[in-house]
Amino acid sequence: MIDRRTLLLASMAAFVPATTLARQSSPSPKTFDYGTAKLDIYAPDGASGLPVVFFVHGGAWEYGKRSQVGAKPAFLLANGFCFVSIDYRMLPEAAVATQASDVEKAYAYVSANIAKHGGDPKRIVGMGHSAGCHLIALTGMRGGLPGVAGLLLDDTRAYDLAALEKNGGMVRAYARVFSDPSQWAALSPASYVDGRKHPPTFIAYSGASGRGEESKAFAERLRATGTEVTLFDGSAYTHMSINRDFGSDGDALTAAALAFLKSTVG
Template sequence: MTKFTAALAALVAGALAATPILAQQRAGRLSENCREELIALCYEVDEADRAAFRACLRERRAEIPDECKAELRARIEARGRQGSLETRPEGLRPTAKPTRSVLYGKDARQQVDVYEPEGAVDPLPLVLFVHGGGWRMGNHKLVQVKPAHLNAQGYYFASTGYRLVPDVSVAEQAGDIGAALRALRGQAGAIGFDADRIVLMGHSAGAHLAALVATDPKYADEAFHAIRGVVLLDGAGYDVKAQMASAAPEFWQVYYNAFTADEAVQEAFSPVTHVGGKDAPNWLALYVADREASSAQSEALAERLRAGGVEAEAVAVEGTDHGRMNREIGTEAGGVQTREVDAFLARVLG
């Protein structure tokens, strides 16, 4: 066993206060994306069983993304010793298990987990979630309490995986979301949801992908008409060119990894480029009130969508941050975003 492997299990849970990613990295701490990726790998293990959680992480070490391994090495070096295994941050552990999975490709990430409401009277609408992670990381298993909350509201919930940069392009990622949507609709009768009443919901990079699919019909193809609405959670990539022009160097690198320095590529994969054609009819863009990038991008997207003739609202959420915006939906702590999402879904899918 290598020194890294031996130290890994003592560091991976990372129950740290949610702070900006860059600040965490500078302090030798794990970024939120890395923490959530690691937690998602062993999400079925009881958080109180620390030995089992350590064993799971050792067993699945090969699945840890390279970026996260690099962070772990840096943190191990910074601490110079093994720490105790900390429990998972509140709200990260799922409170429901998927009732089935739908495969839409050969890659392990090309699958969708479906959560069915208990005692569902078919057909009910479906909310399809797209995870974040800077286009390079993320895990569709990490859904926190969203399935339980949305099931209780009378919706099927599904969370889709997709292949990651640099193995595929952003265009292929959007194609994966479209393929997931078509595969779900192909099994709607067997699953029990209404194939023509679907809302896309995405967080961070997932918000960008959801917005791209919902403004450019080629990705979803014949399934596009089923998208009744879109919920975007603190995205900042709706106009990639504008974002890269003003981003700090560290964040610019995240976008460069996904969109390159070619402005034509940046524009082609910006949802704002496609607004005004055939867009999904209803939009809710939530953003962290004091996060300038997502504020500007969300307001600009909503304004352009309204000018294109569809219903769109951008709403600032106070007292939260980029990660909590997503993971606290359905909890008391996330009351503001939960109420906004619930009201939007009731209006669009009711």
């Protein structure tokens, strides 16, 4: 759960008047082709050396697009960050393993080019919701995001696919995507946790079925490696609102996530 230090930082973050600014302006991104798909870079005018949030959208590994970012760009720009949102190939065109490769390619492009747009390539935090949360966790844990400064994981059950099946959580939505058990280990972020310390990780879970149990188990496994973990109890949120409300006035997850970002790369 969130420790006292993180709660203090979150309470401080709540006083940042960024959401007022977010409502006043909707920043326009610059779009780039990173090889297999496109990504959008949002940066304040005249920015230089700002920390970066690299976002991967959700959509059950089959739907969604990079423009579905809500208030995130305006909120984060107002708080001194650059923001990047990517597209990636999805089912049925691309299997999950290919999607993870796309995420890594997009990250490599951003790492190599973000300085030209005002970002600091040494201060990138990977963030994802739902399927995007799984992909950020997977690529981050297996070393596919070299130099990433932190991970902000927003609500998935797909941390350990074998455990998910054992616990009765391999429901239709997951069983359809992860239909081959021989691939479960390779596609499970938990497979890459043991044996080394990972970048600071923020794990949020909603009140949707099983999210808390899977997130807590993953957090404990990370903590056993010495990784700094912040666990956010978002059980008051739905699976959709925990993403949609990010950047809203008075939103608890927003305050806690901003505190994590500031303490990690701010």
